[in-house]
Amino acid sequence: MTSVIRVPPVALLVVALHTAVLPHLRLFGVGADVMLLAAIAAGLVAGPRQAAWTGFLAGLIADCFTRTPFGLSALTYCLVGYGVGLLRVGVLEMSWWLPTAITFVGSALGVVTFVALGTMMGQEYLWSWRVPMIAGVLALLNMALGPLIVKSIRWALGPVSEPRPVR
Amino acid sequence: MVLLFLVLLSLTFITLDFRGDGGGITGGLRHGVESFFSPIQSLVGAVVEPIGNAFSGITDYGALEDENARLKDRIADLERRAAVGDDVRKELADALALQDLSFVxxxxxxxxxxxxxxxxxxxxxxxxxxxxxxxxxxxxxxxxxxxxxxxxxxxxxxxxxxxxxxxxxxxxxxxxxxxxxxxxxxxxxxxxxxxxxxxxxxxxxxxxxxxxxxxxxxxxxxxxxxxxxxxxxxxxxxxxxxxxxxxxxxxxxxxxxxxxxxxxxx
The missing domain is CATH 2.40.10.340 (Rod shape-determining protein MreC, domain 1)
Incomplete structure (x- = not known):
């Protein structure tokens, strides 16, 4: 019940960051992807199932603001969130640096997956020499934003039982 | 199971988008969400842009000593005002320049x-x-x-x-x-x-x-x-x-x- 009340303001915050704040704060022309970060954060705090849902919904909203096929971001973020959630479940002890490292790698993989899936769907323009640079810079920016988003997602989802392996 | 369901749902959306050529159900969804967030986007964007400029200005000065906190705040305040002033001036200059487009x-x-x-x-x-x-x-x-x-x-x-x-x-x-x-x-x-x-x-x-x-x-x-x-x-x-x-x-x-x-x- 708590999460029903808490999710909307956090969702609004994340969308406002994505559409109005982060596009102004770019490094080498690359901005952070807070919708992808939300999926990763859900994976870190709530496990694969909730992360897949969070990634899917965040991706659908992200798809509304781009011209890439509607559902491409949803598919990508859902897969990344699920993957991060699985990784979280598989790790026995979370070192202090591990969430940061997972955020970095997850973000970079998210960009590569988005481009790869998009290219498979005929969006060849997504692939360019800049993709590795975009992946790297975006991962760095997401890493910097990580603590804020992880805290927000943890607060929104409420007390979550420790993730267990999915069978 | 959840993942499979969401993947299939995503692929359904993608197929609908391709079939509708950007219109149809997915086009309607896009427009609806955009229209809903447009005012928020404009409002937050207008607030953030000058703050972002001021923030960039502050970071250029590097690390400051603790005892200079009051001075730092003053600089931040002045730069925020300057950034807002710059934006207004630029907008005015752009608007004036647009009044005389010979190539049009x-x-x-x-x-x-x-x-x-x-x-x-x-x-x-x-x-x-x-x-x-x-x-x-x-x-x-x-x-x-x-x-x-x-x-x-x-x-x-x-x-x-x-x-x-x-x-x-x-x-x-x-x-x-x-x-x-x-x-x-x-x-x-x-x-x-x-x-x-x-x-x-x-x-x-x-x-x-x-x-x-x-x-x-x-x-x-x-x-x-x-x-x-x-x-x-x-x-x-x-x-x-x-x-x-x-x-x-x-x-x-x-x-x-x-x-x-x-x-x-x-």
Missing amino acids: GSIPTVSARVVSTPVSNFEQVIELDKGSDKGIDVGMPVVTAAGLAGRVTEVTSHRSRVQLLSDSTSAVGVLLPTSNERGAAEGEGTDRDLVIDFIEPEVKVASGEVVVTSGVGGSFPPGIPVGNVAHSKAVPGELQRSVTLRLSADLARLNMVKVLQWKPQR
Whole structure:
């Protein structure tokens, strides 16, 4: 019940960051992807199932603001969130640096997956020499934003039982 | 099981989007969400832009000592005010410059403000605060005082989306007036010069030469300044000359633009 009340303001915050704040704060022309970060954060705090849902919904909203096929971001973020959630479940002890490292790698993989899936769907323009640079810079920016988003997602989802392996 | 369901749902959306060609259910969803978030986007964007500028200014000073906290706050306050002042001055200058566009000729225009910068890292698309209720339609060219910036790709009643020339799927027919040679300038992404294709290797092209729209293809009216030749060289064995084009319009700092009420001739 708590999460029903808490999710909307956090969702609004994340969308406002994505559409109005982060596009102004770019490094080498690359901005952070807070919708992808939300999926990763859900994976870190709530496990694969909730992360897949969070990634899917965040991706659908992200798809509304781009011209890439509607559902491409949803598919990508859902897969990344699920993957991060699985990784979280598989790790026995979370070192202090591990969430940061997972955020970095997850973000970079998210960009590569988005481009790869998009290219498979005929969006060849997504692939360019800049993709590795975009992946790297975006991962760095997401890493910097990580603590804020992880805290927000943890607060929104409420007390979550420790993730267990999915069978 | 959840993952499989969501993957299938995503693929269903993608299929619907392809079948509806951007319209249909997915198009409706897009417009609905955009319309809902547009006011928030405008409001937050207007607040954030000057703060972002001031923030950048502060970070340039490097680390400050604790005892200078009061001074730091004062500097931050002054820079925030200065950033706001700069924005207002720039907007006014842009608006004034747009009043006298000789290259537009008799084409009617609509002035519009840029309310959203590119959200995606893979697209160069901006949003304007005017839409079909002001006579804007899909395909209309968008210019700044310096020259061509892009074209309208989507329109709702109060908003329109513009694909900038730097977008990697953008192409514009161009003319090199000195040699009267025609080519096609294609976008290469953020902060990158455009590449001009179809220029014969033997054609002489000087760096700095002005490039205008050719009107070929009917997507843009002829004679609008696009930019200047940045580099030009004949590559042995290639069937065309390697020519890059630096845009006249500063696409990274778009503020006020004009939409030409000119319908593509197709």
